[in-house]
Amino acid sequence: MVWLRERITLRPRPRGVHLVTREVVEGLPGLAAVRVGVLHLFIRHTSASLALNENASPDVRADLEEWFGRAVPDGTPWFRHTLEGPDDMPAHVKAVLVGESLTLPVGDGRLDLGTWQGVYLCEHRDDGGPRAVTATVWGE
Amino acid sequence: MVWLRERITLRPRPRGVHLVTREVVEGLPGLAAVRVGVLHLFIRHTSASLALNENASPDVRADLEEWFGRAVPDGTPWFRHTLEGPDDMPAHVKAVLVGESLTLPVGDGRLDLGTWQGVYLCEHRDDGGPRAVTATVWGE
């Protein structure tokens, strides 16, 4: 049985949906030793989230971002939690909708995703800063 | 390798978003023995859900509840599944959006969350009653 636990710090990014597969995998050199297992990625924040979707067209990421912006608009007038700015409460709602973690299969020493799948950092704040991710791998 | 499996019964709560981190952790005394591992929380219902978000301001929880209530209104006129009341089909939609489980890192004998993260029970029914959660921990 193998256990790996790494803290990966994703560099600051503007609000939007960002492809971070390479950054995540480079933070996990120990993956190469895992024949069969699972990778759990967990973002330690409440205003950014992790998703898995299309890794090719940047338009998919732009459309996702715009859909979320329209579904949960900045400065929604009836929000009570407004002290931290007009993008804060929408960020919490989007984070609940998208989710704070991904659980992904590992096989033969690498992340075993479908051809078109990539890991997204969904940055819901205008100035979210660096984002900390706890990565855990278990397998054999 | 350590395996723990506990059934945690969350006491009945009114419709809304409730912080239950303490109630969950108190149901898992065995966590203290886990150096590195994972906790999986799984709600055994289709009209309530589990989420992770801001553990401080009750306004965040009230705004989340209101956003979901507006996105999936009670008594939506075109819903077919109406036999169990006007809050039932909306509860199913919200449960699919939020999700029935959480997978969380465990480290050094405790739940290893970000500073501002707490476990939410999202009770989508007016009278949902007690909610059963299956908690599983694996680690070493």
Place this chain on the structure above:
Amino acid sequence: MVWLRERITLRPRPRGVHLVTREVVEGLPGLAAVRVGVLHLFIRHTSASLALNENASPDVRADLEEWFGRAVPDGTPWFRHTLEGPDDMPAHVKAVLVGESLTLPVGDGRLDLGTWQGVYLCEHRDDGGPRAVTATVWGE
């Protein structure tokens, strides 16, 4: 410690929400040997998703499908990613909202769900074809 890894191919289905619990469990004969553990189901696509919800009334599945169709309409005029047809970008948004994986408790040799819970394939394309799922079980 037991590790199982299976590739399950779900047969092609029309757009909509489909109950696939039986098809998934039949693809996992090794479950019977697991006293306590976890099943991870992971769909290797970006335009279909997996959810857990009510396993009885087909109306619940029809209402869910209609809710998603209204929340993310086909042919949304401001979508940039339109090359692959009017149902493609909506499928990506829905897949992010619903999620690509399920993590489920296994106990005493079977999937340990609540009475009313079943596994859904959410097919977001009109002609999505067969869908590949990577199933991983770990336990003892």
